[in-house]
Amino acid sequence: MIDRPTEADIPGILSMVAHAGVFTSVDVECVGELLDDYVHKPGHGGYEFIVDREDGRLLGLACYGSTPLTEGTFDLYWLCVAAEARRGGVARRLVAEMEADLRRLGARLLVVETSGSDGYRPARAFYLANGFQRQATIPDYYAPGDDLVVYTKRYGEA
Numbered sequence: 001m002i003d004r005p006t007e008a009d010i011p012g013i014l015s016m017v018a019h020a021g022v023f024t025s026v027d028v029e030c031v032g033e034l035l036d037d038y039v040h041k042p043g044h045g046g047y048e049f050i051v052d053r054e055d056g057r058l059l060g061l062a063c064y065g066s067t068p069l070t071e072g073t074f075d076l077y078w079l080c081v082a083a084e085a086r087r088g089g090v091a092r093r094l095v096a097e098m099e100a101d102l103r104r105l106g107a108r109l110l111v112v113e114t115s116g117s118d119g120y121r122p123a124r125a126f127y128l129a130n131g132f133q134r135q136a137t138i139p140d141y142y143a144p145g146d147d148l149v150v151y152t153k154r155y156g157e158a
């Protein structure tokens with residue numbers, strides 16, 4: 001079941017992100033700060049979070065939001081599925097729910113940035129399997145040998 005996280009979910013979410021196998025402690029800290037904004041700031045601090053759970057167990061999360069200084073462009077900032085729940089359609093469900101929300105919000109373009117490294121191979125496969133297009137690569141962006149790969153998806157256009 002997909003719903004919105006509450007403050008009580010934060011420790012579980014951070015543990016899931018920390019055990020995802022690809023994220024650094026700085027990434028986990030960043031997700032923690034965004035969640036803090038989400039639950040405490042008016043307008044959620046500009047970030048939207050959704051989680052998928054089954055029998056109270058957290059299976060995955062997505063974080064997205066409107067990209068500042070653009071018209072109808074949104075970013076998918078974080079997408080993570082618990083290691084033991086992968087390949088069961090959790091990310092597909094989260095993205096479908098996010099997209100329903102994006103359409104309500106009048107989104108035109110969704111951008112997602114990921115890494116070209118081996119650990120992100122499932123993420124790259126996921127985006128291609130879900131209607132995203134690979135748009136750009138910036139070599140050595142994250143670190144020497146660790147490229148930035150940008151995917152986009154358009155909505156509401158012929």
Ligand SMILES: CC(C)(COP(=O)(O)OP(=O)(O)OC[C@H]1O[C@@H](n2cnc3c(N)ncnc32)[C@H](O)[C@@H]1OP(=O)(O)O)[C@@H](O)C(=O)NCCC(=O)NCCS
Binds near residue numbers: 078080093125
């Ligand atoms: C990427 C990630 C979110 C995918 O979540 P998931 O719930 O396993 O994905 P789904 O089960 O919804 O997969 C949907 C489709 O994506 C593709 N896909 C997903 N994982 C894949 C993999 N490891 N290899 C190849 N294709 C894959 C498949 O086409 C899959 O459909 P299928 O299972 O019917 O073949 C998950 O692997 C993850 O959390 N990885 C670590 C964190 C991460 O990289 N996040 C993205 C950061 S940008």
